[in-house]
Amino acid sequence: MSQRIEDVEEALIDTAHGIARVHHHPxxxxxxxxxxxxxxxxxxxxxDLQAATSAALTAGVSVALCEQPYRVAGRRAxxxxxxxxxxxxxxxxEARRRWWPELPVLTGGRSSGARVACRTADDAGASGVICLAFPLHPPGKAGDPSKSRLPELDGADVPVLVIQGESDPFGMPPEAPGRTLVRLRGNHSLTSDLPGVRDAVGAWLAERKVALRRGGR
Structure with missing residues (x-):
């Protein structure tokens, strides 16, 4: 049974770099x-973030959407x-302390947010990472190893789901152990196949639920 994404609690969280706004969907x-x-x-x-949120709620996973301090302050850069x-x-x-002190926590995001989630997975104690449109390299820079963000993706030492558009100009991440790669039609926005985003997130979360309940990763 699906759950309404409109059920939300907003909270402001003070960070070292300004106020972040969190939209908590229990x-x-x-x-x-x-x-x-x-x-x-x-x-x-x-x-795509909204589609992932809807899929997670349906799967029995609470969601917190994080607005970074620079966005809350009105800056685009x-x-x-x-x-x-x-x-x-x-x-x-803070979200773990406030809302889910006894639950396993997964992290993720779209594009830049996916990079942040991969880089912080270990320190955050994440039990898995969801990457929506991971920007593997800047457009037109596929042949320049110095521009690759693959080390960030590889550095997430937990199960990772990557949902990528087939024509994404930021590239297609490679297959790897512990990484589930779902290719969808469309580009970096993933809006061409939002049902595919929901299906991929729901299926991966179902696998995570089984693995975590068995005491695995």
Whole structure:
């Protein structure tokens, strides 16, 4: 049974780099929680983030959508990576303390937010990461190893779901152990196949539920 995404509680969380805004969508009898971050120039209303939120709630996973401090302050240009990582980590820690002290927590995001989730997975104690449109390299830079973000993706030492558009100009991540790669029609926005986003998130969360209840990863 689906759950209304409109059921939401907003909270302001003070981080070392400003105030973050969190949109908490509590699931009924949740078995896990998921913190998702937005892309560099977008917000938590992005269609794929909303699709992932809907799928998670249906799967019994509470969701917190994190607005980074630079967005809350009204700026469009993203903060430096270290500031993004620090603020996201503090949001995860506070959300866990406030709402889910006894639940496993998953993290993720779209585009830049996916990079942040991968870089912070270990420190955040994440039980898995969901990457929506991971930007493997800047457009047109596929042949330049110095521009690759693959080390960030590989550095997430937990199960990872990557949902990527087949024509994404930011590239297609490779298959890897512990990484589930779902290719959908469309580009970096993933709006061409939102049902595919929901299906992929729901299926991966079902696998995570079984693995975590068995005491695995």
């Amino acid at each position: 699931a009924a009898s949740p078995w896990a929680a998921l913190v998702l971050g937005h892309g560099a120039g977008g917000g938590v209303g992005a269609a 993203p903060a430096p990576a270290a500031q993004l990582d620090a603020a996201f980590g503090q949001v995860v820690a």
